[in-house]
Amino acid sequence: MSENFTPDSSLQQQMETFEETCRTADLKLTHQRLEIYRELAKATDHPSAEMLHKRLQKTMPTLSLDTVYRTLTTFEQHHLVKKVQTVDSQARFEAQMVQHHHLICDSCKEIMDFHWNSFDSTPLPADIRQWGTIRNKNVTIHGTCQKCQALKKVKKRT
Amino acid sequence: MSENFTPDSSLQQQMETFEETCRTADLKLTHQRLEIYRELAKATDHPSAEMLHKRLQKTMPTLSLDTVYRTLTTFEQHHLVKKVQTVDSQARFEAQMVQHHHLICDSCKEIMDFHWNSFDSTPLPADIRQWGTIRNKNVTIHGTCQKCQALKKVKKRT
DNA sequence: GCTCACAGTAAGAATTATTCTTATTTGCAT
């Protein structure tokens, strides 16, 4: 590990990969695309388009919500980001493209990543294979996070 | 197995359980509720509210789409149906409440059930336990179903 | 079986999330 290591070094790396992918895909490197990608890449909470827009407006007051949506869709088509499947109406996004799974708090809607290598390497039940071509398999865990549990206890006491 | 066994016997059973649950929950047994539940219970494709409405309109021409939505929401609150999490804008529903998992075709959006008991009884990675209270864990498999694969091949030949 | 209170419904308006249209701006190849 180098002496120049900073918590941002992986983000820097990710930005470079992003720029490279854009150039290869003939996507122009606009300020909007760079900032939207950076904001999503540094987020760990799987923000919605609206959340991203709100965060970015502080530094880019003229950024339109439509651009956020359009840009995320473009990124998705180029496998730079993923739409996360939820039961809620607003779509949630992430720039984390390596295989992982999700913990979802049904109370605050927080989405957290986790890894589960032993699951990833477990073969599927045999009878599923004939269904078609399988692209990926993912686990979603629903529950209530610590924070929300604590809040509930406080409320009960009232 | 009785001589009176018919393919519908389990649906009959499910309808009785449904009626019982409604009575216990002080939900009036309206024609709309009965038919919406029956239609969803007999479906295996996880229909959207709109799909259910379309199917029911044949026999109930005055049924409003709003009633379908409202009724499904009521059922969901009483754990009679579940909203299925997808990446698409239209919500999909099911009356199948026993633990199971989903195969989703990214091409035709078909959602299929499957069971995986060995997964269900596998403990979660230890480091997840501290996140909060876990309610359930489910697997979603994405891919392309046989039908869609066949269609693609035909198209390629053209 | 009849009546009545009130939960539930239909219809259309409203809201929310997302996408489209169009005039203007910008990245980048030349």
Next chain:
DNA sequence: ATGCAAATAAGAATAATTCTTACTGTGAGC
């Protein structure tokens, strides 16, 4: 530096879902 296709901003439009309101029907009590 110039030109032009691609991208953006703003607001209109669309799609999915929910709300409002006047009317209807379920089922408890007689």
